[in-house]
Amino acid sequence: MAIDRRLLTNLDGPLLLAVSLLCGIGVATIWSATKATAHAELYLKQLTAVGLGLVGMAVVASLDYRRLADRAPFFYAASLLALSYVLFFGPRIAGTRRWLLLGGAQLQPSEFVKLAAALFVAKVFAESRKDQLGLADVVPSGIAVGLLSLLIAAQPDLGTAFCLVPLFLAVALLAGLRVRAVLTLALVGVLAGALGWNFALRDYQKSRIYTFLDPSTDPRGAGYQTIQSQIAVGSGGLTGKGFGNGSQVQLGYLPARQTDFIFSVLAEEMGFVGVAVVLSLYLFVLWRILETAQLARDRVGAYLAAGLAATLGFQVVYNVAMVAGLVPVKGLPLPFLSYGGSSVLASLLGIGLILNVRMRRFAN
Amino acid sequence: MRIYEDLRAVQERLVVAQRLVIGLLLVLLAAFWHLQVLNNRYFLELAESNRIRNVPLVAPRGLLLDRAGNLLVENRASFNIVLTPEHAEDLDATVTRLADALQLDEAAVRARIAARPARFRPAVIRADASFADVAALEARRLELPETGVEVVPLRAYPMRSAAAHALGRVGEVSERQLEQEAFAMVAPGTFIGQAGLEARYNAELMGRDGVRRVVVNSRGAEVAEAERTPPVDGPPLTLTLDASLQAALERAFAGRRGSAAALDPETGEILALGSLPSYDPNAFATGVDSATWRALIGDPMRPLMNRVIQGQYSPGSTFKPIEAIGGLAEGVITPQTTIYCPGYLSIYNTVFRCNRPEGHGSIDLRRALAVSCNVFFYQTGVRLEIERIARWSRRFGLGSATGIDLPAEASGLVPSPEWKQRVFRTPWYAGETVSVAIGQGQLNVTPMQMARATAALAVGKLVQPHLVKAIAGRPVEWPPAQDLGFVPEHLEAVREGMCDVVAPGGTGWRARVPGIEVCGKTGSAQVVARARLQRDGAENELIRPHGWFIAFAPRERPRIALAVLVENSGSGAEGAAPVAREILAHFFRVGEPAARPTVPAPAAAEAP
Numbered sequence: 024m025a026i027d028r029r030l031l032t033n034l035d036g037p038l039l040l041a042v043s044l045l046c047g048i049g050v051a052t053i054w055s056a057t058k059a060t061a062h063a064e065l066y067l068k069q070l071t072a073v074g075l076g077l078v079g080m081a082v083v084a085s086l087d088y089r090r091l092a093d094r095a096p097f098f099y100a101a102s103l104l105a106l107s108y109v110l111f112f113g114p115r116i117a118g119t120r121r122w123l124l125l126g127g128a129q130l131q132p133s134e135f136v137k138l139a140a141a142l143f144v145a146k147v148f149a150e151s152r153k154d155q156l157g158l159a160d161v162v163p164s165g166i167a168v169g170l171l172s173l174l175i176a177a178q179p180d181l182g183t184a185f186c187l188v189p190l191f192l193a194v195a196l197l198a199g200l201r202v203r204a205v206l207t208l209a210l211v212g213v214l215a216g217a218l219g220w221n222f223a224l225r226d227y228q229k230s231r232i233y234t235f236l237d238p239s240t241d242p243r244g245a246g247y248q249t250i251q252s253q254i255a256v257g258s259g260g261l262t263g264k265g266f267g268n269g270s271q272v273q274l275g276y277l278p279a280r281q282t283d284f285i286f287s288v289l290a291e292e293m294g295f296v297g298v299a300v301v302l303s304l305y306l307f308v309l310w311r312i313l314e315t316a317q318l319a320r321d322r323v324g325a326y327l328a329a330g331l332a333a334t335l336g337f338q339v340v341y342n343v344a345m346v347a348g349l350v351p352v353k354g355l356p357l358p359f360l361s362y363g364g365s366s367v368l369a370s371l372l373g374i375g376l377i378l379n380v381r382m383r384r385f386a387n
Numbered sequence: 388m389r390i391y392e393d394l395r396a397v398q399e400r401l402v403v404a405q406r407l408v409i410g411l412l413l414v415l416l417a418a419f420w421h422l423q424v425l426n427n428r429y430f431l432e433l434a435e436s437n438r439i440r441n442v443p444l445v446a447p448r449g450l451l452l453d454r455a456g457n458l459l460v461e462n463r464a465s466f467n468i469v470l471t472p473e474h475a476e477d478l479d480a481t482v483t484r485l486a487d488a489l490q491l492d493e494a495a496v497r498a499r500i501a502a503r504p505a506r507f508r509p510a511v512i513r514a515d516a517s518f519a520d521v522a523a524l525e526a527r528r529l530e531l532p533e534t535g536v537e538v539v540p541l542r543a544y545p546m547r548s549a550a551a552h553a554l555g556r557v558g559e560v561s562e563r564q565l566e567q568e569a570f571a572m573v574a575p576g577t578f579i580g581q582a583g584l585e586a587r588y589n590a591e592l593m594g595r596d597g598v599r600r601v602v603v604n605s606r607g608a609e610v611a612e613a614e615r616t617p618p619v620d621g622p623p624l625t626l627t628l629d630a631s632l633q634a635a636l637e638r639a640f641a642g643r644r645g646s647a648a649a650l651d652p653e654t655g656e657i658l659a660l661g662s663l664p665s666y667d668p669n670a671f672a673t674g675v676d677s678a679t680w681r682a683l684i685g686d687p688m689r690p691l692m693n694r695v696i697q698g699q700y701s702p703g704s705t706f707k708p709i710e711a712i713g714g715l716a717e718g719v720i721t722p723q724t725t726i727y728c729p730g731y732l733s734i735y736n737t738v739f740r741c742n743r744p745e746g747h748g749s750i751d752l753r754r755a756l757a758v759s760c761n762v763f764f765y766q767t768g769v770r771l772e773i774e775r776i777a778r779w780s781r782r783f784g785l786g787s788a789t790g791i792d793l794p795a796e797a798s799g800l801v802p803s804p805e806w807k808q809r810v811f812r813t814p815w816y817a818g819e820t821v822s823v824a825i826g827q828g829q830l831n832v833t834p835m836q837m838a839r840a841t842a843a844l845a846v847g848k849l850v851q852p853h854l855v856k857a858i859a860g861r862p863v864e865w866p867p868a869q870d871l872g873f874v875p876e877h878l879e880a881v882r883e884g885m886c887d888v889v890a891p892g893g894t895g896w897r898a899r900v901p902g903i904e905v906c907g908k909t910g911s912a913q914v915v916a917r918a919r920l921q922r923d924g925a926e927n928e929l930i931r932p933h934g935w936f937i938a939f940a941p942r943e944r945p946r947i948a949l950a951v952l953v954e955n956s957g958s959g960a961e962g963a964a965p966v967a968r969e970i971l972a973h974f975f976r977v978g979e980p981a982a983r984p985t986v987p988a989p990a991a992a993e994a995p
Contacts, residue, residue: 253428257423259427276438316397322392325401344415
């Protein structure tokens with residue numbers, strides 16, 4: 024498995040730098056969020072995950088993405104297996120079955136399923152040679168991806184399950200799915216949503232939506248997170264309260280502060296300036312990924328990059344909007360920043376795939 | 388050379404995606420600008436109110452001291468067992484354990500939690516807990532981390548029921564009080580003065596509470612202190628009361644019902660003020676329990692009532708010296724006037740009896756006072772007529788509140804034709820004047836009013852009775868005594884008669900104190916008509932007349948004036964005069980160890 028020297032010269036250094044910066048900011052923010060708690064060593068675990076992720080990224084980048092895409096059915100089958108296994112045999116932690124115990128480590132298969140789904144969707148649509156796609160053309164692959172999504176939703180982990188939707192839609196649109204078909208799909212989605220609301224959603228999930236509509240109805244319950252996050256963000260001001268000095272963070276008012284709400288830690292302590300810097304980094308990363316899609320030498324590469332951009336972009340936008348109180352609270356980590364080994368590892372592996380596509384844009 | 392795929396369509400669509408990403412991130416940036424820059428102040432305030440909690444520092448109430456500096460009311464440290472429900476991980480389990488440790492009902496613990504004023508404020512589960520309770524809690528400290536012991540100052544009355552009606556009591560501020568202007572700054576749950584001096588001087592005694600601004604974490608636990616405004620203690624009140632005379636006064640009643648007030652006739656300083664039966668204000672210090680409260684409220688003998696200023700009685704014959712001054716001043720009698728007493732006066736088609744059925748014969752003012760001849764004063768009253776009797780009564784301060792520094796004072800009543808017309812819409816009958824002339828009828832006075840009137844007989848001045856001498860060491864300015872402009876000969880004539888009251892052969896001989904020239908007057912206030920008293924008086928004590936005794940001493944340069952009323956004691960001579968004697972004897976240290984010359988103790992006895 025020799026790496027061509029030409030490949031290395033085409034390595035996307037700026038993207039690598041931006042992602043590393045985001046990971047570094049994440050580790051520092053985790054340190055600040057947990058330094059006054061019993062989990063003050065979490066930043067070290069995160070640092071380890073980042074290190075592992077960078078190694079994994081290098082490995083993924085070195086394998087030709089086309090060969091990986093050729094094995095998409097295998098990854099898809101492995102995903103189905105892992106998700107089913109977790110659902111039936113995984114340890115029950117805080118009422119959910121999301122984890123796989125491997126040796127001493129906990130792995131969250133759903134994070135890696137996103138990568139498998141991206142390869143699978145890219146491969147499927149690349150093989151379609153039509154310029155225009157109708158609803159019928161996307162139904163089989165849609166069902167295949169939907170199955171993964173349902174298995175994740177059953178854990179339950181609605182946030183991650185929903186991440187597969189923008190991934191699939193983005194690639195389908197790119198491959199020529201008509202907008203009218205998407206609208207039809209949306210209509211079906213609304214109907215399914217109405218049915219789901221009445222028959223499938225659990226009470227805690229409904230209460231989250233209610234509370235989002237009016238946080239003050241439940242200031243001590245689910246609305247508490249939104250209110251405290253907004254207070255943290257708003258009180259941060261232009262330049263923040265200083266690293267390690269946010270009262271909302273340090274006195275424990277902010278929930279899930281090292282995981283889903285890490286961005287409000289940043290917003291409180293580093294202010295609007297910190298927010299602008301980090302959002303600019305994300306913008307750069309997304310821009311670079313989409314550029315990679317444009318530069319890709321073939322459809323598989325373009326679709327793979329676009330699918331990853333869609334799922335990454337969705338996570339970033341949704342998480343940041345949630346921190347600002349614009350959308351309901353969902354358990355969705357912020358890629359590269361939030362504490363969580365699987366999330367960091369999978370995100371970096373995804374970047375590995377992007378580097379992979381970009382590196383091989385001239386290769387034969 | 389491999390043929391590249393035609394990706395132009397894909398690349399065009401990707402441009403849309405890029406614009407979408409830029410647009411979304413700009414929207415987010417705008418949202419953060421809105422929150423962080425435009426609304427920064429609002430959220431900073433919310434963050435501060437999250438972070439900072441105000442913990443009140445209760446200012447200890449001012450102490451009450453007697454005129455010699457002896458402690459009458461103090462504060463002691465008490466322990467409150469408190470629970471902050473927000474700190475509890477499992478409130479149900481905590482309630483169960485706490486109820487068990489304190490041997491309380493779980494429902495009672497929950498009721499206490501529900502009754503607390505605000506979230507995150509600890510609920511007082513047991514106020515003034517015993518050492519045993521505190522020890523029981525400390526032993527289970529690890530199981531109950533959300534509970535605590537707070538030390539709070541608690542009002543304490545070391546003399547227990549003594550002078551309770553003057554000192555008063557404290558209690559939790561009521562909802563009705565909270566609506567009043569005077570309690571605008573008082574927080575719900577605060578203990579304030581609810582009776583007596585505690586209520587009258589509440590604003591001064593409360594001092595000013597301080598506050599600790601503390602930083603708390605999300606579980607409400609204190610992390611650091613941000614700021615501290617120390618409380619300003621309530622200033623001490625120096626009273627005019629003499630604790631030892633007060634004790635003697637209450638001892639003198641020996642379990643009987645009634646009241647007495649003694650004051651300095653020159654200044655109006657109240658030396659002792661007692662109303663019996665009394666109650667223990669300590670029972671109110673932590674909030675009175677409903678059983679005790681019901682017992683006090685339901686007691687027919689009304690222990691909570693301050694009889695000295697709220698009990699209204701006919702003055703009976705103690706009114707005669709006042710009427711005598713009026714008669715002399717108006718010229719209807721002179722010190723030499725003699726009137727024939729056949730044992731009754733028949734006038735206005737009615738027969739008015741004298742207290743001596745066989746009559747006193749020819750009698751002058753001095754003797755009429757000494758033996759309390761009714762006929763002499765019937766005649767004086769008839770000559771004065773009701774308007775002038777009323778006018779002279781008012782000059783002695785009857786018919787209106789004395790203005791003593793205690794709340795809820797009754798004003799008594801001096802009847803007049805104008806009053807009767809206004810209240811009953813009937814004219815005055817001349818026969819009523821005859822009753823008023825011997826202090827019966829509609830005439831009503833409080834013992835406090837009679838004590839002041841007695842002081843006026845002693846020195847010719849109307850004083851402002853008061854209980855507080857100084858606040859925080861600074862003397863309180865009371866209105867000066869008001870000279871009544873009596874003719875000295877008239878006063879002298881009445882004093883001679885009052886002196887004879889206490890001399891052998893006088894009605895008040897039981898009040899005699901060896902070596903001290905005491906001037907006094909007996910009186911009895913009828914409760915029911917004479918006929919009913921004679922029929923039922925033997926078995927029903929409550930219809931017997933109240934006994935009065937007023938006195939001042941010594942005759943020259945009087946130092947004490949007092950009024951004693953013993954309820955249902957039958958007569959002033961037998962019921963009230965002996966009580967007055969005990970008080971006077973104590974005041975002048977007669978028959979007590981302190982009055983004996985002190986012999987220096989042998990040096991050996993003092994050696995350690």
